[in-house]
Amino acid sequence: MNRQYDLDWIRVAATVAVFVFHCTMFANAFPWHVKNNELNSGWVFSLSLLLSTWLMPIFFAISGISVRYALERKTVRNYITERLTRLGIPLLLGIWILSPPQVYIERISYEQFNGSFLDFIPHYVDGLYLGIGGSGNFAFVGLHLWYLLVLLVFSILTLPLFRFIQHLTIKPVYYYFLPIPLVLLSTINIVDLGSWDIFFYVVIFIYGYYFFHGNVFQTMIQKTFWIHLLIGVSTSIIYTSWFIINIPEVGTTAFYLFKSIRGLSCWSSLITIFYLGHRYLRRSNHTLAYTSEAAMPVYILHQPVIVIIGFFIKDLSWSVEWKLTFLFATCFSLVLLLYHVLIRPFNVMRFLFGLKQKPSIHKGLPVKETSR
Known part of the structure; x- marks a missing residue:
């Protein structure tokens, strides 16, 4: 099968966008693990809202497409084993290694704990962590790694459905x-x-598996691209403006309209x-x-690094713009360095x-016979 390089490009771009999004969480008005001493309700807040409308949905859409191709070349047993390994192991790493420093910094920032990180470690298992500023500490979903847990559950629970619908044909x-x-x-x-x-x-995950992978979908988005571009831009502007001005009261007609506009924007x-990726990003390179x-x-490392670096710069007298620039540049460089030096070369870390x-560098080389 020919690899869809456009999906790889989109996944990479979405990962960078997640990096940007969590940097904006440091300085916007939403609750987060650590906050800057000055918040921005203007462009930073608006950027957060715009990114949130499509960011996590695009990951689940691509994951659904990936499952389609994985099941076409793997047995169900191999598929489940790979999912448990490649999603479950990083999730455990996040729960036990990467989450404790973030929860500790949150407790310090919200004045819910007073002491060193070593003092906090025994308290990490005190109650379940259910949200920013809560009382529980044990981050059983790995904080930002909830995506891995949900994707793992989706990948297994939807198997019977996928095996049933994979040969069904739906009219375009x-x-x-x-x-x-x-x-x-x-x-x-x-x-x-x-x-x-x-x-x-x-x-979205099911759509990715059944609808988003085929030629029918590509034909549909080619015919409707300009319509969707217009709808996407207009609904994103309406949703963001409405959110900033005043969120409608829950349960009202205006509230359901507000939420529906966001769904249409997504x-x-x-x-x-998907259209832009399929048209312009179908080639690979180094x-x-x-x-x-x-x-x-x-994706796994970015938030812990942002939270830790953010904690040390939050009370500095720099402007919000300068702090965010420094935060993104420093954290992005540090995460890439950690990947290149400590993860990429070593199979244990890769696992x-x-x-x-x-x-192995010797894999695939012919065995040279030795003379007696």
């Missing part, structure tokens, strides 16, 4: 009705993860991104080969961060 006209369930689901909030409900994510943004492999470790093992 039905593709135009795909946004309706997403718009409806955008109005509910049963289990909020990354500002979207978990049922919204599972539908859908149109996804279509726009940069993609390096960054596509680095995406997973960067912990969900990467395939580095092939």
Whole structure:
């Protein structure tokens, strides 16, 4: 099968966008693990809102597509084993190694704990961590690594459904009705993860598996690109402006309209991104080969590094713009350095961060016979 390099490029770009998003969380008005001494309710806040409309949904869409291709070349047993290893091991790493410093910094920042990190370690298992500023400390979902846990659960629980629908054929006209369930689901909030409900994510994941991978979908987005671009831009502006001016009261007609606009913005943004990727990013190069492999470790490491560096600069007298520039440049460089020096060359570290093992330099070479 020909690899879809556009999906690799989109995944890399989304990983950088997550990096940017969590840097903005340091200085916007939303609660987070550590906050700057000066918050920005203008462009930083608006950028956070715009990124949040499509950022995590695009990861679940690409993951659904990846599952489709994985099941076409692997047995179910190998597929489940790979998922447990490449998602479960990094999740455990996040829960036990990367989360404690972040929870400690949050408790210090919110004046919920007084003492050193070593003093805090025995208290890490005190109660379940359920949100910013809560009383529990044990981050059982790995904080920002909740995505790995949810993806692991989705990957296994949807297997029977995927095996059932993989050979079903749906008329192309039905593709135009795909946004309706997403718009409806955008109005509910049963289990909020990354500002979207978990049922919204599972539908996006299923869409990725069944709809987003094929030629019918590519034909549809080519025909409707300009419409979706217009809808995506307009709804994003409306949603962001409405959010900043005044969020409607929960349960009102205005509230459901507000949420529906966000769902439509997400859908149109996804279509726009997939179209642009398919048209302009279908080639590979050395940069993609390096960054596509680095995406997973960067995703795993980025938030702990941002939280730690942010903690040390939050009370400095620098401007918000300068702090965010410094935070992004420093943390991004540090994470890439950690990947290149400590993770990429060593198979043990690659295993912990969900990467395939580095092939031996002798693998595939003919065995030279020795003379007697």
